[in-house]
Amino acid sequence: MKTIVLGVGNSILSDDGVGIHVANQLKQKINNPNITIDEALTGGMSLLDLLLGYDKAIIIDAVKIDNVEEGEVKRIPLSTFSTMHSCNPHDVSLSEAIQMAEKLGETRIPKEIIIIGIAMKKLPCVFGENLSEKIAMAVPKAIEMTLSEIRKDDLKFKLR
Amino acid sequence: MKTITIDPITRLEGHGKISIFLDAKGDVANSYLQIPELRGFERFSQGRRAEDMPQITSRICGVCPVAHHFASTKALDAAFNVDPPSAAKKLRELMYCGYYIYDHILHFYYLGGPDFVVGPDAPAAKRNVLGVIEKAGIEIGKEVIKHRAYGQKITGILGGKATHPVCGLPGGVSKGLDKDEVKEIEKMGKSCVDFAKFSLKLFDDIVLKNKDYVDLILSDPYTLKTYNMGLVDKNNKVNFYDGKIRVTDQKGREHIKFDGKDYFKVINEHVEEWSYIKFTYLKDIGWKGFKDGKDSGIYRVGPLGRLNAADGMATPLADKEYKRFYETLGGKAVNTTLAFHWARLIELLYATERVMELIKDPEITSTKIRNPVGKPGEGIGVTEAARGTLIHHYKLDKNGLIDKANLIVATTNNAGAINMSIRDAAKGVIKKGKVNDGLLNKVEMAFRAYDPCFACATHTLPGGMPIEVNIYDNDKKLYKKLRRNL
Numbered sequence: 215m216k217t218i219v220l221g222v223g224n225s226i227l228s229d230d231g232v233g234i235h236v237a238n239q240l241k242q243k244i245n246n247p248n249i250t251i252d253e254a255l256t257g258g259m260s261l262l263d264l265l266l267g268y269d270k271a272i273i274i275d276a277v278k279i280d281n282v283e284e285g286e287v288k289r290i291p292l293s294t295f296s297t298m299h300s301c302n303p304h305d306v307s308l309s310e311a312i313q314m315a316e317k318l319g320e321t322r323i324p325k326e327i328i329i330i331g332i333a334m335k336k337l338p339c340v341f342g343e344n345l346s347e348k349i350a351m352a353v354p355k356a357i358e359m360t361l362s363e364i365r366k367d368d369l370k371f372k373l374r
Numbered sequence: 375m376k377t378i379t380i381d382p383i384t385r386l387e388g389h390g391k392i393s394i395f396l397d398a399k400g401d402v403a404n405s406y407l408q409i410p411e412l413r414g415f416e417r418f419s420q421g422r423r424a425e426d427m428p429q430i431t432s433r434i435c436g437v438c439p440v441a442h443h444f445a446s447t448k449a450l451d452a453a454f455n456v457d458p459p460s461a462a463k464k465l466r467e468l469m470y471c472g473y474y475i476y477d478h479i480l481h482f483y484y485l486g487g488p489d490f491v492v493g494p495d496a497p498a499a500k501r502n503v504l505g506v507i508e509k510a511g512i513e514i515g516k517e518v519i520k521h522r523a524y525g526q527k528i529t530g531i532l533g534g535k536a537t538h539p540v541c542g543l544p545g546g547v548s549k550g551l552d553k554d555e556v557k558e559i560e561k562m563g564k565s566c567v568d569f570a571k572f573s574l575k576l577f578d579d580i581v582l583k584n585k586d587y588v589d590l591i592l593s594d595p596y597t598l599k600t601y602n603m604g605l606v607d608k609n610n611k612v613n614f615y616d617g618k619i620r621v622t623d624q625k626g627r628e629h630i631k632f633d634g635k636d637y638f639k640v641i642n643e644h645v646e647e648w649s650y651i652k653f654t655y656l657k658d659i660g661w662k663g664f665k666d667g668k669d670s671g672i673y674r675v676g677p678l679g680r681l682n683a684a685d686g687m688a689t690p691l692a693d694k695e696y697k698r699f700y701e702t703l704g705g706k707a708v709n710t711t712l713a714f715h716w717a718r719l720i721e722l723l724y725a726t727e728r729v730m731e732l733i734k735d736p737e738i739t740s741t742k743i744r745n746p747v748g749k750p751g752e753g754i755g756v757t758e759a760a761r762g763t764l765i766h767h768y769k770l771d772k773n774g775l776i777d778k779a780n781l782i783v784a785t786t787n788n789a790g791a792i793n794m795s796i797r798d799a800a801k802g803v804i805k806k807g808k809v810n811d812g813l814l815n816k817v818e819m820a821f822r823a824y825d826p827c828f829a830c831a832t833h834t835l836p837g838g839m840p841i842e843v844n845i846y847d848n849d850k851k852l853y854k855k856l857r858r859n860l
Contacts, residue, residue, distance in 0.1 A: 226433050256537050318515050341418035
């Protein structure tokens with residue numbers, strides 16, 4: 215089983231880059247031929263391109279969720295997203311890209327797509343490379359949640 | 375139901391928020407679109423190594439990374455006083471054409487096209503790319519996907535990464551092309567030419583042969599007689615990567631042509647208290663408020679701005695389409711906003727033809743792709759982003775670190791015109807305080823034509839983009855609120 219772990223965000227927009235921070239730390243912990251760890255500043259069609267060919271995708275990103283504390287980490291299956299905007303305003307959303315790909319007969323879409331979402335409140339983002347305190351504290355939680363997601367499918371999984 | 379967004383742009387406040395102000399009679403007096411802007415970039419870039427700027431600026435926004443990358447690289451060429459070898463310029467332009475191919479395809483088929491292909495009065499849930507595929511057929515859907523991917527692949531081969539290139543260096547590029555890559559690009563480019571021709575034919579069949587659409591395109595609410603701006607080559611033909619900036623008037627006559635490095639002599643910025651965006655205008659004409667006509671300094675950029683600012687296209691098939699465009703729409707300049715969509719397809723054809731010209735150029739496999747840099751100083755770089763003229767301006771200190779950075783992005787250049795287009799579209803559907811149901815659609819069509827780079831320009835599931843319109847009465851009290859997908 216092939217899994218891709220993708221940190222999504224913008225590394226120069228402070229808290230928005232939290233997914234990239236998590237992915238970078240996971241790279242230090244994981245060395246497994248069946249697990250690819252990558253980062254992306256993209257959404258919709260381009261994001262889907264990166265996921266094709268894997269059985270499972272774990273996307274780590276900052277999310278905005280009403281009534282959730284800043285820095286909380288949530289596991290959200292893609293299928294339960296109510297509205298999902300594209301990362302890129304000049305693109306469609308990931309859900310829409312998937313719907314379209316399915317309609318056009320694409321067979322390489324991962325069967326399971328899980329979002330590890332780190333709740334963010336501060337708007338709008340400002341330029342910067344560091345995380346704010348609450349978001350930085352969420353990084354270990356997001357790492358742990360990603361690892362337990364991997365362990366679910368691979369009982370023998372070990373850290374490097 | 376909870377609202378969850380996972381993108382960096384829609385996390386910004388104010389996406390697609392439009393305020394419409396009515397007069398005492400209940401007709402539209404004014405309307406404002408709030409465009410979110412990221413602040414603090416100048417401070418962020420201060421003290422950074424200049425050669426990192428092409429990577430950093432390509433992350434400013436997910437929409438035009440390639441355009442920022444090369445506007446930045448060109449600013450560095452100038453700042454380090456180095457002229458890249460001709461092969462490097464050709465490689466950059468080739469990559470730039472790949473970017474136009476995927477960007478313009480995406481806009482026509484996914485974002486703007488649904489308004490026409492599915493129809494402006496179709497329910498919002500149908501006016502998206504799935505609706506386009508339903509109407510045009512699955513086979514066409516596959517072609518759309520394929521050629522958008524070709525554009526990305528061409529960009530990726532040259533840039534190292536498809537979305538965020540790493541190839542631009544002051545004085546040239548870091549990577550050339552080998553023979554196998556040339557063959558691959560040539561094959562994809564050829565297919566893209568055919569697809570661009572097909573797309574124009576589709577536009578012909580679906581839009582131009584439909585009298586209702588043509589009437590809509592030519593109708594008053596979608597007409598704006600502004601100046602136009604774009605880069606042109608030495609023959610005054612449209613160029614995306616290099617050349618001089620040319621401004622033409624409402625009749626298509628040259629108003630001014632200047633070097634990018636003189637932009638601050640020609641362009642000025644106007645500030646309104648309700649928007650972070652600075653509205654650019656022509657200095658010699660002046661800011662006269664949100665008005666069109668020859669006495670107002672507002673201009674338009676992007677596909678329509680570029681076509682109007684030029685005398686033609688530099689490749690044969692696109693030039694033929696260029697002539698047909700003006701013959702069909704009544705000569706120069708074309709001032710109808712919805713013609714942006716047609717202009718975009720003509721540019722798509724040009725980009726594909728230009729790929730073929732460049733890839734067949736024997737110099738494209740040259741290994742002389744970089745010249746040594748000189749002493750650090752000041753530099754200005756201008757390119758045409760898919761959505762309009764983009765200017766990067768850096769001042770470097772003696773160690774080659776950024777001292778000052780100023781950017782004027784395409785949507786800023788179009789901001790004045792976008793506001794007017796929204797106001798005019800609203801005027802058509804609000805009479806005596808009565809708000810017609812089609813308001814959101816009509817307003818959306820008006821600004822989508824520009825392909826502006828802010829969050830609300832996207833179609834999202836379940837089928838529309840997030841948009842909020844607040845209508846205020848003559849006493850500035852909230853009169854009506856319309857929302858969708860928020």
